[in-house]
Amino acid sequence: MGESINKGRTIASDDGQNKCPKCGATDISVNPKTGKLRCNFCRFEFEPDLVEDKGPEDLEGTSIGAGASKIEEDAQDMVTLKCQSCGAEVVIDTTSSTQARCHWCRNTLSINNQIANGAVPDVILPFKVTKEEARNRIASFVGRRKFFAHPRFRREFTTENISGVYLPYMIVDMKGHMELSGVGEVTVGEYNVGSDDKKRIVYDVDVYNVSRSFDIEIDDLTIESSSDKLDVSNRTKTNNIINSIMPFDTDNVVKYNSNYLKGFTSEKRDTNVEDLKDLLNIQASDIARYSTNSTLNKYDRGVRWDKESFNISGQSWTAAYLPVWLYSYMETKGSQKVLHYVAVNARTKETMGSVPINMGRLVFMSAIVEIFGILIGFILSMSQTRDSDYTWIFYLLGFIYFMVMYMRYRNSNARHTYERETKFEIKNMQTSDQKIRTMHGVESSSMSEANNKLLKGKISAFNLDDFRDIIGK
Ligand SMILES: [Zn+2]
Ligand SMILES: [Zn+2]
Incomplete structure (x- = not known):
């Protein structure tokens, strides 16, 4: 594996x-x-x-941008x-900041x-959303989440001192090859078995050997390169919010120039290519595996991949500063402190945030909803001869209401859906689908070990899909 500088991106050498x-x-x-x-x-x-941006097509070996490779001091007027x-x-920037705040x-x-000072990035994506626009986005995001917002937060909320900040990222182009093989299942029939009071549905299922082999070229897979922001499980900060406002229009990056930083703050990058390589490889393999789902539609019960081999033949790393408008609020609950963010992508205006919740009010309202749910459920079960499959939902209505509202305010499930939002191209796809047997009278309606939608590199503190799986049973 040869190392070369900036094969993926050509950066003009003059200053x-x-x-x-x-x-x-x-x-x-x-x-x-x-x-x-x-x-x-x-x-x-x-x-x-x-x-x-030459794209991933001609990549070979590993190339690392000058800014991505070393942590060097530059910058006359910049202090960290x-x-x-x-x-x-x-x-x-000491020339434009009079009083600096975090x-x-x-x-x-x-x-x-x-x-x-840390490394200077290779490229930068300049701010393209004004402070006024960002304030409006943040105010309307919070405005739509007033009812259950914590009263103290409602009193103190102001968008006056939001800050524009360049956050450090790595942008990676990759070229690789994926081999997957496993088992897929197709429903071919369903029918009732058992006597009147113990009826149940069972299924006939065709089982296939499935394999997919293909080349993939991934363009501008983007990952945070601040170690603190990668830690979304941190309960004292809502880091997943920052992750979720990706992607950026990284096609429009320009050569780094410190003049872009004037009037903004930026965050020092504290990780190197080596620290991020594993996560990048995992996310790239996720993108490759996830992409095969468009070829697996007939497997309504799912596919279980038993073997996977993903090889990267070329990659190019570029260190970047990407622009974010940031509102932050420290919530204090006794000795516990939680830092809430509302962030605006200063290119696409995508806005996401976390709003402190008035728990007393939310629990009270959920209890009222729960009581109504139980009443409705009770009436339904009285008026029906046979238990409806969905009556139980009414018995859980208050809990469901609580979860939905909690998620609406805290967005702790929000994340960058890199498997869907990253550009990639598939080449030389080879598929094999061979029926091996038919199973009769299978009890479950889906394949419990299916893993074709699994994501291994998902950065999320909480997963709503898991929650849906629980209530969707
Ligand atoms: Zn601070
Ligand atoms: Zn001039």
């Missing part, structure tokens, strides 16, 4: 764009309405230093300060806690 091409002034910052750099002296707006409250490593917890940063 241009630090001077206005028209008047020569160096006072340059980004215009968030257009995402382009603008001279603050003569207002001239210049065309971005585009980065050519460690937040004494939450530990974040915040990069600020973008995560709003703690005021002290220049005494300066640490070494």
Whole structure:
């Protein structure tokens, strides 16, 4: 495996764009309405230093962008300060920030806690959503979640001091080969068995040997490269919110230039390619495995893959800064503190957040719903000769209501659905589907060991699909 620099992306080598091409002034910052750099002296707006993305097709071996490979100090006016409250490593521009606050917890940063600057990224995606737009998005997101919001949060909520922050990511192009083999099941008949009072449905099932073999090229698989943000199981922060506002339009990244950072803060990258390789490989294999589902439609009972081999033949890593508008709120419950975020993707405007809940009110309302549910369930079971299959839902109505509302406010199941939202291309697909036998009188309606929709690299604190599986039985 040869290592080369920037095969996947060509980055111009000159350091241009630090001077206005028209008047020569160096006072340059980004215009968030257009995402382009603008001279603050003569207002001239210049065309971005585009980065050519060659895509994954011709990849071979591992190539790592200059910014992705090393953690080096650069930046004259950039200083990195460690937040004494939450530990974040915040990069600020000393020429434009008068008072620096941590973008995560709003703690005021002290220049005494300066640490070494991290790596400069290869590319950056400039802000393209103005602060006004972001404030509106955040206000309307919270506005739609008022009834069960914690009263103290409702009093204190303001979008005034949201911060624009560039968060560190790795963008990876990959080329690989996937081999899958296993067993798939198809329902061919269903019928009732047993006597009148003990009737049940059983199924006839065709069993197949299934295999899929194909090449896959994945374009711009994007992953957070801040170790703290990768830890979504952390109960004191709602990190999954930040994960869920992906994807970004990474096709439009430009060559990194510190002028883009003016007026914003950014976060130091504290992980290297080596730290992220395993997760990337797992997510790439998830994308490959998940993609086969479009060829498995006839297996209504599911497919169980018994063997899987995924080989990556080429990959290219690019370190990137991607733009996010961030609102944060610290909820204090006794000694317990939870940091809630509402985040806006500053390119696509995708908004996601977590709102502190007034638990007393939610439990009370759920109890009322539960009582009604039990009443309805009771009436239904009285009026029917035979127990309906769905009467039990009414007995659980209050619990279901609680879960649905909890999820609506906290969004603890939100995540980036990389298996669906990442661009990829399948080539040389070879399929084999061979019927091996028929099973008669099978009791269950689906294949319990099916794993064709399983995701191994899913970054999620809570999984709503699991919840659906529980109540969907
Ligand atoms: Zn100028
Ligand atoms: Zn902080």
